[in-house]
Amino acid sequence: MTMRDAFVTSAEEVLTDPRSVLVLADISAAAFAPAAARHPDRVVNVGIREQLMIGVAGGLALTGQRPIVHSYAPFLVERAYEQIKLDLDHQGVGAVLVSIGASYDRAAAGRTHLAPADVSLIDTLDGWTVHVPGHPDEVRPLLRDVVCGTDPAYLRLSTGGNASAYPEAGDLRVVRDAGPGAPLLVAVGPVLDAALHAVADLPVTVAYTHRPRPFDTAGLRALAGGEVILVEPYLAGTSTRVVSDALADRPHRLLALGVGRTELRRYGGPADHDRWHGLDAAGLRRSVDAFLGA
Amino acid sequence: MTTTTATELAALLERVRAGREFGPNVYSTLDVLHVLYDRVLRITPATVADPDRDRFLLSKGHAVAGYYALLAARGFVPVEWLDDQGGPASRLGDHPDRTLVPGVEIGSGSLGHGLGLGVGTALGLRAQGRSDPRVYVLLGDAELDEGANHEAIAYAGATGLANLTAIVVDNRSATHGWPGGAASRFTVNGWTAATVDGHDHDALHAALTGHDHHRPHVVVAAVTDGE
Numbered sequence: 052m053t054m055r056d057a058f059v060t061s062a063e064e065v066l067t068d069p070r071s072v073l074v075l076a077d078i079s080a081a082a083f084a085p086a087a088a089r090h091p092d093r094v095v096n097v098g099i100r101e102q103l104m105i106g107v108a109g110g111l112a113l114t115g116q117r118p119i120v121h122s123y124a125p126f127l128v129e130r131a132y133e134q135i136k137l138d139l140d141h142q143g144v145g146a147v148l149v150s151i152g153a154s155y156d157r158a159a160a161g162r163t164h165l166a167p168a169d170v171s172l173i174d175t176l177d178g179w180t181v182h183v184p185g186h187p188d189e190v191r192p193l194l195r196d197v198v199c200g201t202d203p204a205y206l207r208l209s210t211g212g213n214a215s216a217y218p219e220a221g222d223l224r225v226v227r228d229a230g231p232g233a234p235l236l237v238a239v240g241p242v243l244d245a246a247l248h249a250v251a252d253l254p255v256t257v258a259y260t261h262r263p264r265p266f267d268t269a270g271l272r273a274l275a276g277g278e279v280i281l282v283e284p285y286l287a288g289t290s291t292r293v294v295s296d297a298l299a300d301r302p303h304r305l306l307a308l309g310v311g312r313t314e315l316r317r318y319g320g321p322a323d324h325d326r327w328h329g330l331d332a333a334g335l336r337r338s339v340d341a342f343l344g345a
Numbered sequence: 346m347t348t349t350t351a352t353e354l355a356a357l358l359e360r361v362r363a364g365r366e367f368g369p370n371v372y373s374t375l376d377v378l379h380v381l382y383d384r385v386l387r388i389t390p391a392t393v394a395d396p397d398r399d400r401f402l403l404s405k406g407h408a409v410a411g412y413y414a415l416l417a418a419r420g421f422v423p424v425e426w427l428d429d430q431g432g433p434a435s436r437l438g439d440h441p442d443r444t445l446v447p448g449v450e451i452g453s454g455s456l457g458h459g460l461g462l463g464v465g466t467a468l469g470l471r472a473q474g475r476s477d478p479r480v481y482v483l484l485g486d487a488e489l490d491e492g493a494n495h496e497a498i499a500y501a502g503a504t505g506l507a508n509l510t511a512i513v514v515d516n517r518s519a520t521h522g523w524p525g526g527a528a529s530r531f532t533v534n535g536w537t538a539a540t541v542d543g544h545d546h547d548a549l550h551a552a553l554t555g556h557d558h559h560r561p562h563v564v565v566a567a568v569t570d571g572e
Contacts, residue, residue: 072469103500
């Protein structure tokens with residue numbers, strides 16, 4: 052089962068609540084055909100119209116419905132950014148945005164289908180919860196949790212991921228403890244396994260979260276010594292601001308790893324791009340060694 | 346329903362104006378707003394949170410002076426608020442904010458957002474089985490330049506969104522115009538349409554109540570340049 056499959060199944064469940072409305076722009080419409088047949092007024096496919104998709108979500112929320120809006124990450128977040136800013140935030144209403152096609156999940160499709168900046172862009176807004184699950188089994192509880200509320204939330208689904216699920220890891224969860232004072236590596240979502248592999252023989256504590264916003268700053272302060280390594284599956288440095296603010300009163304060094312800004316103009320698959328962006332185990336190890344002076 | 350006289354409305358508008366120059370967009374919209382609030386919309390200050398109220402969404406948010414004057418005339422906001430429009434302590438900006446002004450359904454200002462929000466509102470009411478309330482969205486002809494409108498027009502027409510009315514105040518301000526008329530952009534997508542004199546209150550009333558309950562409806566309120 053993929054994260055997308057888990058989302059389809061979970062969304063069908065939450066649609067039993069008459070408050071929920073699924074808003075689509077053709078992407079995944081076939082997968083939701085049975086749900087649309089059951090709830091014709093609450094599964095809305097607007098066609099390939101992303102501005103309308105978010106506008107509709109805003110209008111639905113104004114009537115008290117809870118919109119779940121789903122498309123490919125670049126079209127959901129980047130193409131309709133002003134609608135997210137104005138039709139949701141400025142109106143004082145929320146929606147749950149659920150993307151597929153994270154970063155370079157569809158690397159062979161080229162730049163138009165790459166969206167490593169989505170979390171950065173959402174992070175320009177206030178009050179959003181961002182979940183970046185690292186395993187399909189994390190999707191259902193996260194979706195159910197955010198749909199229950201009224202606040203804005205972004206769920207970023209990926210074809211990448213880890214061998215184990217940690218559904219409760221909104222707050223930082225220590226996966227590997229190297230003892231007090233050890234460098235702390237925080238892995239967000241699907242990069243955990245590569246990070247664990249990269250530092251397997253190093254005295255580095257590894258903590259995991261699938262919720263970069265709001266970031267667990269209390270957990271970070273409890274776990275961090277003088278060296279923090281951030282590994283994120285989207286633009287490198289996306290959470291630098293949050294980590295720096297949280298540790299502003301302490302001397303510390305921070306290494307922020309993630310997807311680079313340069314347009315590579317290369318196809319291949321996600322594993323190739325992991326390697327080119329230094330997010331495979333070997334690349335992460337090189338960066339960590341350089342940072343720790345090993 | 347009590348009505349607001351043109352003289353009362355002009356006096357309120359003058360309080361908003363406070364000596365400033367208003368552009369044609371303010372005056373071109375005034376009659377439509379007047380007819381909507383006096384004769385069409387089923388909204389009162391007591392029902393601003395009633396789920397069964399009609400919704401009026403001002404998409405061309407810069408046409409705000411007449412809007413605030415009408416909201417004051419109908420008792421949604423205190424008349425005194427008009428005297429400090431745009432001031433540091435004012436709730437009345439140059440574009441309206443729904444979280445600051447009672448009776449305002451959407452915050453607007455960036456063009457091309459109201460119709461999409463209106464489609465979503467109409468869908469929400471339909472999902473709740475509320476067949477009585479109607480959603481009215483006021484746009485300008487130049488605002489139709491924004492492509493987002495055409496996403497909403499096509500979708501609402503294709504799905505027969507019957508509880509939605511768009512009103513286009515056409516003061517011929519679109520830089521490249523709408524050859525064939527603004528209404529044709531809607532009717533080709535299955536909307537019903539009426540194009541009327543934007544200053545003729547009875548004609549506006551007939552057009553604004555002329556929907557057939559099966560399809561979305563557009564009223565083009567035509568006004569001469571500069572009015």
